[in-house]
Amino acid sequence: MSLPVVALVGRPNVGKSTIFNRIINSRVAIVEDQPGVTRDRIYANAQWMGKQFVLVDTGGITFEDNVIEEQIKTQAEIAINEADVIVMLSDVTGHVTNLDETIAKILYKAKKPIILAINKADNPEQRNDIYDFYSLGLGDPIPVSGSHGTGLGDLLDAIVSKFDGNNTTDDDNNIRFSIIGRPNVGKSSIVNSILGENRVIVADMEGTTRDAIDTIFEKDGQKYTIVDTAGIRRKGKVYEKVEKYSVMRSISAIEQSDVAIIVIDASVGIIEQDKHIAGYAHDAGKGVIIAVNKWDVLSKTTTSMQDFVKVIRQEFQYLDYAPIVFVSAKTGQRIEDIVSLVKNVKENQQRRIQSSVLNDLLLDATRITPTPLVNGKRLRIYYMTQVAVVPPTFVVFVNDPELLHFSYKRFLINQMRQNFNFEGTPIKILARKRK
Numbered sequence: 001m002s003l004p005v006v007a008l009v010g011r012p013n014v015g016k017s018t019i020f021n022r023i024i025n026s027r028v029a030i031v032e033d034q035p036g037v038t039r040d041r042i043y044a045n046a047q048w049m050g051k052q053f054v055l056v057d058t059g060g061i062t063f064e065d066n067v068i069e070e071q072i073k074t075q076a077e078i079a080i081n082e083a084d085v086i087v088m089l090s091d092v093t094g095h096v097t098n099l100d101e102t103i104a105k106i107l108y109k110a111k112k113p114i115i116l117a118i119n120k121a122d123n124p125e126q127r128n129d130i131y132d133f134y135s136l137g138l139g140d141p142i143p144v145s146g147s148h149g150t151g152l153g154d155l156l157d158a159i160v161s162k163f164d165g166n167n168t169t170d171d172d173n174n175i176r177f178s179i180i181g182r183p184n185v186g187k188s189s190i191v192n193s194i195l196g197e198n199r200v201i202v203a204d205m206e207g208t209t210r211d212a213i214d215t216i217f218e219k220d221g222q223k224y225t226i227v228d229t230a231g232i233r234r235k236g237k238v239y240e241k242v243e244k245y246s247v248m249r250s251i252s253a254i255e256q257s258d259v260a261i262i263v264i265d266a267s268v269g270i271i272e273q274d275k276h277i278a279g280y281a282h283d284a285g286k287g288v289i290i291a292v293n294k295w296d297v298l299s300k301t302t303t304s305m306q307d308f309v310k311v312i313r314q315e316f317q318y319l320d321y322a323p324i325v326f327v328s329a330k331t332g333q334r335i336e337d338i339v340s341l342v343k344n345v346k347e348n349q350q351r352r353i354q355s356s357v358l359n360d361l362l363l364d365a366t367r368i369t370p371t372p373l374v375n376g377k378r379l380r381i382y383y384m385t386q387v388a389v390v391p392p393t394f395v396v397f398v399n400d401p402e403l404l405h406f407s408y409k410r411f412l413i414n415q416m417r418q419n420f421n422f423e424g425t426p427i428k429i430l431a432r433k434r435k
Contacts, residue, residue, distance in 0.1 A: 003045070003255040004053040004163050005082055009107065010089035011099040015119040018146030019089060020044075020057040023156065045284075048156040051163060054251050056083065080110040082252065085162045087155070088138060092118045092129050096136065104136040113162035116141045117155050122148055174216070177342045178227035178253035180281065181263035182273040186293040189329035190263060191215070191226055194339060214256075219339055227253045254280060258349065258390070259287035259342045259424070266294045266308070266326070270315045278316060285391040287345035287424045288322040291338060296328035321417065323424055345424030349390045353420055358384045358394070365415045372408055379403035382434050393428040401431035 008016045024044040046055045080086065088107055090100050107114050116136060121127045121143035133141040142158060144151035179187045195217060215226045254260050260281040264274055281288050290312060298304065309324055316322070323341055327334045362384050371379040380399040387395050396412070398404055413427045 003252075004084040005056060005252050005255075006046075006053050006085045006087060006159055007056045007058055007083035008087050008089055009058050009103060011097065011103065014089050014091040014094075015146040016057055016089050019117070019119060019144065019152070019155075020055060022146055022149055022152055023048075023055055048160050051160045053085075053159070053163070054255060056251065080107065080112060083112060084164075085113045085115065085159055086110065087115045087117055087159065088136075089117050089119055090133060090136075090141075092121045092126050092133075092143070095129070096132050100133075100136060104138055108137060114138050115155070115158050115162070117144050117151075118142065119144050119146050121145055121151065174223045174225055175259070175342060175346045176214075176225045176227055176257045177259040177261060178257040179261050179263060180253055180277055182271070182277065185263045185265040185268075186329050187263050190261075190291065190293060190327070190335065190338070193329045193332055193335045194226065222343060224339065224342065227256050251280065254284050254286055257286055259289060259345050260284075261289050261291050261338060261342070262322075264290065264292050264312075266292045267297050270311065275315065278319060282318055282426060285426055285428070287342075287349050287391075288319055288426075289338065289341050289345060289424060290316070290319065290322050290324045292324065292326045293329055295326040296331050296333060321423060321426060341424065348422050349392070349425045351392060351420065351422065352389060353386055353392075353416075355383070355385045358386065361415060361419055362396075362412075365412060368415075369408075369411055372403070372405060374403050374405070377403060379408065387430075388428075391426045391428055392422060393430065395430045395432050397434040398431050399434065401433055404431040 008020055010016050024046050044055055046053055086107060088103060090096070116133060116138040118130045118133055118141045121130060122145045127143040130141045130143045142151060142155050144155050179191055181187055195215060217224055217226070262274070262278045262281060264270060278288070278290075292308060292312075305326055308326070312324055313320060323345070325334055325337050325341060327338065329335065362381060366381065371381060373379075377400065381404075382397045382399075384394055384396045387393050394416075396404065409429050409431075412429060416422060416427060
């Protein structure tokens with residue numbers, strides 16, 4: 001099931017990031033202490049009244065006087081293209097500005113639900129000042145205070161009321177996978193190469209709220225859907241100048257997918273933006289495959305592939321479970337391997353391990369490496385059980401959850417990977433105190 005995407009849009013210094021942080025802090029989430037997860041904090045999963053969504057903070061752009069109009073237009077257009085619901089945020093203390101009007105004019109043309117929120121309405125007098133914002137033509141303004149947290153419930157009620165509720169899960173036999181990555185790494189070429197090899201397209205479906213195209217095809221009796229982030233129609237080249245927003249274009253595709261194919265350009269190597277996008281796929285608990293495209297253009301030695309693998313493992317330490325495939329969309333080299341890997345990863349995501357087998361593994365693991373002693377107190381693990389799939393999630397019952405350090409959790413995960421086939425999928429381990 002795809003999660004709705006909600007974008008916060010507004011001029012600088014109206015408190016978008018404050019509102020963003022307030023909303024995401026209201027959710028209940030498992031936070032992993034994992035090194036190497038590097039990304040801009042412009043998006044997060046959030047929930048309100050049992051409804052989950054992806055929140056995007058479009059802040060972070062530094063406006064310069066000579067390019068203000070172009071950058072605001074870029075920011076708003078990206079939000080329009082990617083969001084299911086748009087929240088335009090302004091500041092009651094500044095009243096309606098020319099920049100507010102510029103953004104409102106762009107958003108007004110969008111065929112998307114738009115909510116107008118006025119921040120810094122910290123007291124009753126300031127809340128009375130919101131009426132000036134009716135002039136923007138975006139409906140009833142909602143007064144909020146990011147600093148005090150007031151009005152956010154009303155804002156969130158308005159947001160979730162805009163969700164159409166038509167997102168549905170696919171056929172259980174249909175495996176959805178997305179081709180994601182920064183611009184110009186060859187995503188479209190990979191998609192075309194996959195479909196050209198198979199030549200059994202069943203149907204093309206336009207995305208429900210975006211210009212991306214989901215393509216269904218079948219191979220060896222298995223039905224697949226490619227969620228193609230490269231299929232988004234862009235108005236001009238301006239988007240390519242704001243590369244950080246390729247993360248935004250990838251969010252909904254990842255959420256709709258069982259498996260994410262992270263495409264890296266072999267001719268360029270790994271850059272920070274690759275890590276940003278990969279980090280979200282990991283955080284979302286999706287299956288992950290790393291595809292190194294344009295492998296044909298490199299001058300290679302006998303160790304080129306092994307050397308590149310070492311670099312990937314170093315740069316993506318948190319994706320040590322992800323298989324790596326070196327491909328060329330241009331020549332078709334190893335393109336067939338992508339679909340086979342997708343099927344294997346999907347199966348691994350759904351793998352269940354009996355509790356008796358898990359506890360035998362746990363016993364052997366603690367013999368190999370005894371549990372740690374922390375401040376004179378030793379961690380005791382009583383038993384383990386699997387509580388979920390996609391991703392496989394396990395609970396260990398212990399004497400004190402605080403004693404289960406990340407390093408020992410990592411050791412247990414590695415033991416499971418050595419004994420069970422979980423290639424391509426993250427593994428979650430939660431600690432609970434035994435009652």
